[in-house]
Amino acid sequence: MHLTNTKIAHENGGWRVDFLGDDGDAVTVHVADADDIDEEAAVERARAIMVQLTAFGTRGGGRSVNTYDAASNGNFDGDLPLLDTQH
Numbered sequence: 001m002h003l004t005n006t007k008i009a010h011e012n013g014g015w016r017v018d019f020l021g022d023d024g025d026a027v028t029v030h031v032a033d034a035d036d037i038d039e040e041a042a043v044e045r046a047r048a049i050m051v052q053l054t055a056f057g058t059r060g061g062g063r064s065v066n067t068y069d070a071a072s073n074g075n076f077d078g079d080l081p082l083l084d085t086q087h
Contacts, residue, residue, distance in 0.1 A: 001025045015042035
């Protein structure tokens with residue numbers, strides 16, 4: 001997904017940040033409300049949440065959840081063979 005637009009709206013209980021891609025895909029992040037969060041801070045916090053999610057289950061974030069996840073994320077360092085393959 002190549003990011004083309006970011007939309008933000010304040011809703012009950014927090015901020016809704018929509019990341020829109022050129023292929024029609026979209027990712028929405030809800031950022032909890034706080035006294036010191038304005039639109040710019042909410043977008044930055046939403047980006048930080050996305051980075052944390054990206055690292056989950058990959059090389060930078062620990063072991064993969066399963067062999068398919070390992071193969072799709074390029075994590076070839078595990079002890080288990082990937083997708084029932086043998087060398």
